[in-house]
Amino acid sequence: MSPKYKRIILKLSGEAMAGERGIGIDPETIKVIAKEVVKIHDLNVEIGIVVGGGNFWRGRSASTMDRATSDYMGMLGTVMNALALQDALESLEVDTRVQTAIEMKEVAEPYIRRRAIRHLEKGRIVIFSAGIGNPYFSTDTTAALRAAEINADVILLAKKGVDGIYDSDPKINHEAVKYTDLDYKEILNKELKIMDATATSLCMDNDIPLIVFGIDTPSNMLDVVMGKDIGTKVK
Ligand code: UDP
Secondary structure, rough: OOOOOOEEEEEEEEHHHHHOOOOOOOOHHHHHHHHHHHHHHHHOOOEEEOOOOOOOOOOOOOOOOHHHHHHHHHHHHHHHHHHHHHHHHHHOOOOOEEEOOOOOOOOEEEEHHHHHHHHHOOOEEEEEEOOOOOOOOOOOOOHOOOOHHHHOOEEEEEEOOOOOEEEOOOOOOOOOOOOOEHHHHHHHHHHOOOEOEEEEEEEEOOOOOOOEEEEOOOEEEEEEHHOOOEEEEOO
């Protein structure tokens, strides 16, 4: 069997990096994720990874701080996750590049679209960090934007603690029903809390398919790439 996609954007939330700790980085958890990513890479799938930062900081959560300052702190958190993931991937002998949307040349390359594409073509995994580099945005929006920019076939949105999109929060409502297929308009109209509206509209306007699935079973990533029906598909 061959993979369903040639080029993907994998969005890993910050929480996925924290494992059972809930905050910060759990190197063992990242190692497990990295091993699964390498299995996808071995199938010659081109992989761009957008990392979140919620395991360190979320701009919105500091209500007494200046929002932009708080958001910049959140973006810096994503860089730490990117470096941890790069370390785990490279320990498995895979070439990677971290790119940052806020310049910090001593740490990583600045985000340059054409260079990112070149890395992908050469089989390097590109980790996109620091979001889009602007406050008031999210890393989900970053995933949508980078997917459009690099012409990815799909966005894989790996979530911790939930395995797809539900009609209400499954952690609160045990009767919540999971969708297998959805379209972006329904997400917006029903105000489903899976991605912010900016990210959702960007995906919708650019016709980028999205698959939302649980990362608690890390092998799901490979299964999704192989076209297995897991999680919720959004078109
Ligand atoms: N952030 C931002 N601009 C971006 C991306 C992220 O300001 O383009 C900030 C924002 O404060 C956000 C934090 O970085 O709360 C961490 O990102 P996010 O909440 O998307 O991470 P995740 O929930 O995926 O772990």
